Amino acid sequence: MENVTLANGLKMPVLGFGMWQNTNEDEAVKSVLKAIEVGFRHIDNAAAYQNEELVGKALRESGFPREQLFLTSKLRNAAHGYENVRREVEESLKKMDTDYLDLYLIHWPVVEGHGEDWAEDNRETWKAMEELYKEGKLKAIGVSNFSINHLENLVSHAEVKPMVNQLLIHPGVTQDEVRDYCREQGIVVQAYSPLNPLSVLRKEDRVREMLQKYDKTMAQILLRFCLDLDTVPLTKSAHMYRIEENFDVFDFELDEKDFEYLYQWQHSDFQESDNQNERPPQIS
Numbered sequence: 052m053e054n055v056t057l058a059n060g061l062k063m064p065v066l067g068f069g070m071w072q073n074t075n076e077d078e079a080v081k082s083v084l085k086a087i088e089v090g091f092r093h094i095d096n097a098a099a100y101q102n103e104e105l106v107g108k109a110l111r112e113s114g115f116p117r118e119q120l121f122l123t124s125k126l127r128n129a130a131h132g133y134e135n136v137r138r139e140v141e142e143s144l145k146k147m148d149t150d151y152l153d154l155y156l157i158h159w160p161v162v163e164g165h166g167e168d169w170a171e172d173n174r175e176t177w178k179a180m181e182e183l184y185k186e187g188k189l190k191a192i193g194v195s196n197f198s199i200n201h202l203e204n205l206v207s208h209a210e211v212k213p214m215v216n217q218l219l220i221h222p223g224v225t226q227d228e229v230r231d232y233c234r235e236q237g238i239v240v241q242a243y244s245p246l247n248p249l250s251v252l253r254k255e256d257r258v259r260e261m262l263q264k265y266d267k268t269m270a271q272i273l274l275r276f277c278l279d280l281d282t283v284p285l286t287k288s289a290h291m292y293r294i295e296e297n298f299d300v301f302d303f304e305l306d307e308k309d310f311e312y313l314y315q316w317q318h319s320d321f322q323e324s325d326n327q328n329e330r331p332p333q334i335s
């Protein structure tokens with residue numbers, strides 16, 4: 052699998068397997084095992100998804116060498132603050148049965164109770180993540196759902212700049228301004244929910260032509276779009292055949308016209324989320 056190199060030199064596989072809404076034990080374990088079998092080496096998780104133990108279980112069952120996997124988790128919204136982060140990371144490590152994470156992200160920038168002092172809240176939270184990064188427990192650190200103002204706050208105060216920003220990205224939501232800022236700052240952008248417009252797009256004649264032309268499925272076209280946009284797509288499925296299908300995206304590229312069509316595509320159902328609002332605690 053191809054990699055992208057983060058600002059600190061760490062290599063991150065360019066396609067990740069996501070774990071959101073994958074909490075049925077049997078499905079979650081089987082899907083992680085299948086993902087590894089077909090070639091995924093990057094697993095995106097979060098404390099809020101409440102399935103870190105299931106990833107740990109699957110990794111034990113797989114017997115796959117830990118050092119060949121790239122594991123991410125995220126700080127839940129209710130646990131922001133310097134004093135909470137170390138405990139949260141220890142908890143994620145224990146659940147995923149590993150002694151380090153490849154990447155750890157602040158899940159949301161503005162959380163309940165910090166609508167006014169989000170900037171200070173993020174800086175304090177980040178300080179604890181920097182310490183764990185220096186200790187080697189976190190091989191890379193980053194953020195998720197951060198807009199430019201949230202990123203600037205860390206970039207201008209932090210010792211270690213965020214290495215990744217994980218954002219909602221797919222045709223209709225390409226996040227151009229924040230992606231440009233990330234490029235300037237050497238921050239790699241990950242694309243979550245890349246398949247969101249799948250059922251709407253596949254009804255379009257122009258897109259159906261693409262499926263025939265490339266001999267690929269709608270999901271594969273959407274994942275390729277994110278790769279061609281220089282983002283790292285994260286995709287989830289609990290179906291074995293789809294996991295296999297979603298990994299099969301490395302033998303083609305969209306030509307300029309098709310890429311441009313998807314890049315310009317707009318739909319009222321798909322809008323950027325407002326990252327300035329306070330987010331609920333996820334799990335407490």
Ligand SMILES: NC(=O)c1ccc[n+]([C@@H]2O[C@H](COP(=O)([O-])OP(=O)(O)OC[C@H]3O[C@@H](n4cnc5c(N)ncnc54)[C@H](OP(=O)(O)O)[C@@H]3O)[C@@H](O)[C@H]2O)c1
Nearest residue numbers: 069070071095195243244245246270285286287288289293
């Ligand atoms: N940072 C954040 O705030 C945030 C937010 C959302 C997501 N994420 C991360 O990003 C990951 C990906 O986002 P997502 O879970 O929304 O993933 P996604 O891959 O865009 O969409 C997953 C949905 O598409 C279906 N699907 C998967 N492959 C398909 C295929 N080949 N054909 C048709 N349908 C298919 C899945 O159903 P089945 O499972 O039934 O196959 C599931 O309902 C998450 O799992 C999570 O790790 C992060």
